[in-house]
Amino acid sequence: MNELERALIDIAEVRERLAMTQRFQGYSGVAAIASGVFAMAAGVVQALLVPYPAGIEQGRSYFALWLACCALAAAVNYGAIAHWFVNDASARDRWQTRTVGLSILPALVLGAALSFALLAGGQLAYLPGIWYACYGVGLFASRTLVPRAVVPIAALFLVAGIGLLFVPPHVALAWWVLPSGFGIGQIAIGVFVLRDRTPA
Numbered sequence: 001m002n003e004l005e006r007a008l009i010d011i012a013e014v015r016e017r018l019a020m021t022q023r024f025q026g027y028s029g030v031a032a033i034a035s036g037v038f039a040m041a042a043g044v045v046q047a048l049l050v051p052y053p054a055g056i057e058q059g060r061s062y063f064a065l066w067l068a069c070c071a072l073a074a075a076v077n078y079g080a081i082a083h084w085f086v087n088d089a090s091a092r093d094r095w096q097t098r099t100v101g102l103s104i105l106p107a108l109v110l111g112a113a114l115s116f117a118l119l120a121g122g123q124l125a126y127l128p129g130i131w132y133a134c135y136g137v138g139l140f141a142s143r144t145l146v147p148r149a150v151v152p153i154a155a156l157f158l159v160a161g162i163g164l165l166f167v168p169p170h171v172a173l174a175w176w177v178l179p180s181g182f183g184i185g186q187i188a189i190g191v192f193v194l195r196d197r198t199p200a
Contacts, residue, residue, distance in 0.1 A: 033191070036190065038069050039182035042069040056122065059173075114130045146193070
């Protein structure tokens with residue numbers, strides 16, 4: 001191995017160590033996996049109650065189901081961050097927590113505002129696309145603070161969200177659409193976070 005190759009390897013190692021120090025340690029892989037399980041369970045409930053929502057009443061039931069799933073997932077994930085913040089966070093980690101909150105907040109606020117606006121306007125078929133896309137944007141905004149493997153998942157969420165805006169309503173609102181992304185996607189994110197915390 002010549003000096004140039006050794007120098008390039010050393011630079012790559014330094015970059016990886018710097019990336020590790022930037023990553024936000026408050027994310028919980030277990031909480032992310034739990035969120036994916038909640039989405040899978042919500043998909044089963046939707047399949048039993050309103051597999052292909054049609055009409056105002058079924059649309060409201062669909063919205064309420066997935067709003068409850070989102071609230072439960074948020075409570076578990078932010079509860080895990082709060083527990084870590086109180087018990088384990090250093091001064092730098094506390095600064096990162098504020099950075100993470102500010103990077104994700106615009107996507108969350110926009111997603112919530114659009115959701116209730118679409119509900120009020122009876123345009124529920126656009127909800128899955130909005131939810132996928134806003135979540136993808138939020139992941140991209142915090143990409144320097146999460147494992148590198150999460151970035152392609154963020155891209156998939158964004159692309160899927162854009163695509164869902166242009167499919168027929170019976171496809172967009174089908175029972176399998178949200179579990180396919182938020183179930184599998186969140187479980188994958190949780191696995192990547194757990195692997196990232198495991199010493200090589």
